[in-house]
Amino acid sequence: MSAAPVLDVADPSTANNIGTELALSTRSLTERLANAPITDLAMLEQAVDDRRTLGAAAKSVEQFFDPLKQMAHRLHKALCDRQNAILAPILVLDGEKSRAISAFKAAQDELRRQRERELAEQQRRIDQARAAEEAAALETAGESAMAEAVLAEAIQAPMPVVVVRDEVKAVAKFRRDWKWKFTTTEDRARQLLPREYLAIDEQKLTAYAKAMKTSAALPGITVFYVDTPIR
Numbered sequence: 001m002s003a004a005p006v007l008d009v010a011d012p013s014t015a016n017n018i019g020t021e022l023a024l025s026t027r028s029l030t031e032r033l034a035n036a037p038i039t040d041l042a043m044l045e046q047a048v049d050d051r052r053t054l055g056a057a058a059k060s061v062e063q064f065f066d067p068l069k070q071m072a073h074r075l076h077k078a079l080c081d082r083q084n085a086i087l088a089p090i091l092v093l094d095g096e097k098s099r100a101i102s103a104f105k106a107a108q109d110e111l112r113r114q115r116e117r118e119l120a121e122q123q124r125r126i127d128q129a130r131a132a133e134e135a136a137a138l139e140t141a142g143e144s145a146m147a148e149a150v151l152a153e154a155i156q157a158p159m160p161v162v163v164v165r166d167e168v169k170a171v172a173k174f175r176r177d178w179k180w181k182f183t184t185t186e187d188r189a190r191q192l193l194p195r196e197y198l199a200i201d202e203q204k205l206t207a208y209a210k211a212m213k214t215s216a217a218l219p220g221i222t223v224f225y226v227d228t229p230i231r
Helices: 012-017 020-032 041-140 144-156 186-192 202-215
Strands: none
Touching: 020 041, 041 144
8 A cells, every 4th residue: 555645734835746656647548548539430439438437537536635635625624713713803893993983084074074164155255255345445436347246256256165184084094995785676776777787697597598498588598508428
């Protein structure tokens, strides 16, 4: 009996040395059974027989590696479970703090926008009062047309732009992530969304083709078959 394969979890490259004899015998087999065009029934029979041989060889390779893969899978699962168990309380608390920070910023943004509107309105009133004083002086000087123009310009002027410093950004950094949600039921949304945003369910279509066969009748697709040889 050959010695058990040696794997070093600290050096994954040791897997490259596993199954050396199996690799040599597999290469020899594939070279011996190299593919050739099938031109008669005898060659068809040979190809069918070759596939039986190849199937047995494939099974041998799987049987050799399956225990090793299962061992590696169990180790990987155990490490992932342990990592997740240690990470869980960190991630839960971090998520709570992240949501609290986002909520605080949203509230502060609204207060800041409200303050900007208030300051803009205050500045507008100051500008209009200044314009009224200027218009009154012009009216006194007999420049009625100019006074009316000054008042009209003040009235039609756009709201002043006032920017209040974002104090939150001075403390915390943010990345703006754009997301989406349905404004109605999902079924109704599917009726409203453009076609390019509706994904094709390939698994469902394959199941439909298998079930309906030649009776299939869906617009946009055709159902066909391929005769796949089995061992």
